[in-house]
Amino acid sequence: MIKDKSLIVSMLLATSLVVLFLSCETDKAIKVPFKVDIAIFNQDKNDDLGLKAPKGIETVTIFKPNDSTNHFNNGAVMTVFKNTFYCQWQSSSKDEDSMETWVAYNQSDDGKNWSEPKVLSETLANGYCTSGGWWKHGDTLVAYINEWPDDVIPKGGFTYYKTSVDGVNWTDKQPVLMAKGTPLNGVFEQDPHALPDGRIVGAAHFQPGLIASPIYTDDPLGIRGWKRPKFSNNSVKNNVSREIEPSWFLQGNNNLVMVFRDQSSSYYNLASVSKDRGETWSIPVITNMPDSRSKQSAGNFNNGIAYIINNPVNNKTRMPLAVTLSDEGKLFSTSYVIRRGGKDIQSLRYEGKYKRLGYHYPKSFVWKNNLYISYATNKEDIEYTKVPLTSLTLN
Template sequence: MLRGVIFAATLLLSVPALAGDAPYTVAPHLFDVSRPDDLGLKPAAGTQTITIYSPTAGGETYVNGVVLFGFKNKLYAQWQTSQKDEDSTDTHVVYAVSEDGLHWSAPRILADVGKTIRTSGGWGSDGKILTAYINIWNSDFHTGGRAFAITSEDGEHWSKPKPVTGADGKPIDGVIEQDPHSLPNGRILAAFHLQPGVKLAPYYTDDRSGLTGWVRGKMANLPHEGLAKENLESRELEPSFFLRPDGCAVLVMRDQADSFRQLASQSCDGGRSWTTPVLTAMPDSRAKQSAGNLSDGTAFLVNAPSGTKLRSPLALSLSKDGTHFDRAILLRAGPPPEIHFPGLYKRPGYHYPKSLVWRDALYVGYASGKEVVEMSRIPLSALR
């Protein structure tokens, strides 16, 4: 079985990016597929693994969608959780708080159990008000849902939820992806998965609160089989963003067509229009990933570049100019920890990473085995 995995990954890594089309390229042999546990990568000096939440028998044993955010000198972690199974109707959203990124509070409720699924939508802030996005689904993931927002001045006392609205003042018919990114001029880029189902569309707003004024950017989705036959799913899903020195934004996406490579699109007009997504040479595990920029502008990608469905190892890839990724660092090696509390759709691996530069480090949050909320902390000094 291992030989088959290595062979498949070798094939994937030998396929070049579409010349002249892909927003970024990948250095040849960046990942050593003959070493599936670590892909030949090494951790950066000073890397720490920190546990934010670990389940106990009788407690909430499913977690996913971990999103980190800094607000008023504290670090916040948001995630979705349930008693046992993924996508069960008792799925709701909680958060924890830390003053140093190392020691964390017990989970607190952001969106309690309701009639349908509640999932984490990420964070936003204008510097004065902290916004938590909550996705409330109609009945299941095939029918889609809507994004709501709650706000707080202190991270403890929260407003009642209000729908996230477009420039027309109407609620957006979709759920928000978990990591909005700000441009240097203050404009916020994000993506929504629109109803019916989950069809990816990029959006932007000039409202610094991120609550209203959202405008859909122009991007053509690729043809897609599967659920797309019923108009319920786009090929592109669960994106993230990074910026290039030339001012262009790059949208990095999961590929539901099982290429096990990342899709990417770019916008050079502030998110108003995007190129048609294309396959890149960056291997992936058909999963949610993370992207962004370090404080010196270096672009980064966080994913499990296994080239298979295995969401391990977890790696950080770096590019000085945002066009060519030629460095990669190990965050978590395989084989991943075993599952201690069985549940629907739970499997070993480091799931759905989201990242944040806070103070003097890069923080990457993820769900280990979809049951433990963990975080990797990498000193920025080790990434220079």
């Protein structure tokens, strides 16, 4: 029995401080980076969630398969370089991620009339390729290409790049490099953005397997100097992290928020925060943003408004496609339907592995006061929807 009252008081005080510290750490760990006013989504209205479409939107088909072309197409990513539109995607004859999958791209001067698909990267002799997205700096266009060798076990890949000054002639593929000069042993996510100071922040799925992590570089071309920051995944199952296929936006306080697909099928987005330009990140937590367990695309308009483009449903149906807005990136309270389900979606014309109705894997960029959203409809048609920013007003 302790008789020294001062010692008892000291022990109680120490215990209280420990409890307070642990409580603060727990609160810090479970703090949700953003919230959504879920009342804006009427989940009983399957076709459009009760959302209105923005005024003046226009949908364009970039590539439509026929009997003599490949029937599987997905992973569409667009950009504009020297006033010319470009789109890349992965293509195969019938099935997703088959061993003959290659990366196609085409271009357009007006965004409406597109060239025939050209080869950006041929399939591998011992694996396949998928689209990795774009970057541009000055007079150089960078195309990222993900390679998936079949001898990499567990399943994983590498990131390569090509550059061009005219969008026609390309350099040979070279490995994207980490800060120590070693190859990026992972596949690149298609949504890198630049901070106001020029730092590029993106994400990759690292080997062994597919372990998602933010990455960043201060190389303006985005081809070297990538760093993997301090980041912890919630879990890994079958060599795949729970968090996959992220994109990110900037909050009004300059915090970075990375939004993830939840592979554990909660049908809500996960999110993580960085307060130091992407060098450290919080452990991802579940938000209340409904999601079909698919890729999404997040970003900011020039006026700072944050947006998330996804299928905001609590099931695996990848429709409708919507854009949801927040003025500071903390409360998302306004949403618009971009593509409806029901009678508005074209029929699935060709069968194939993992093909189904829906608007798959959206990616986006802002150019000349318009939001461009590219996606694959039914994993078949490569399309985009152009949305005037003036029609995306906050409620």
